[in-house]
Amino acid sequence: MNLGQVDVELGTPYRKYVKGDTGKPIDYLNEVVTSYAIVIAKFVKEFPEVNFLVKGANIPVLIYDTRKSIADVANVVTERVSDVELDKKQEIIHRIRADYESDIERHKLTLHFNELLKKATHESGATYFDINHDVVADNGLAHPRFIPNAMDHHFVDSVEIRVIHWKNLMKTLGYDA
Secondary structure, three states: OEOOHHHHHHHHHHHHHHOOOOOOHHHHHHHHHHHHHHHHHHHHHHOOOOOOEEEOOOOOOOOOOHHHHHHHHHHHHOOOOOHHHHHHHHHHHHHHHHHOOOHHHHHHHHHHHHHHHHHHHHHHOOEEEOOHHHOEOOOOOEOHHHOOOOOOOOOOOOHHHHHHHHHHHHHHOOOOO
């Protein structure tokens, strides 16, 4: 299971800017992890012979270029707002531009989510892993070589990223990768 990417990177701004939720993103992510923990525990209980693996969220790649980040997030979180509601869509985009979290804050939120998920995963009897320690630059954020040129909140699809996933997966399963 690969959990959390959409919740952290898109769910929190959707709730804030589209739904008008004034709660803290951390509280929302606590609720999300609690829900995931229930599902994970259910799977582990129903299928005890299976070693369930849970992969945490990747650190954000919509960094270093705030305009690109805002454009991608605004595009995704407003895609269900009808074109008939153009004023509403423009108001949401304006709020995102005025108040979008910094690269560092979004990075911290992802790391916090992963810590919660890791704890919940272990308590549920499943195994957790992520690849973030292998994709950071010296500044602690995602290395630029993993950031796509296009507006996209996923790591670039490259052989290197696939090898990183593979090695971390194999290590988690107890194999020398």
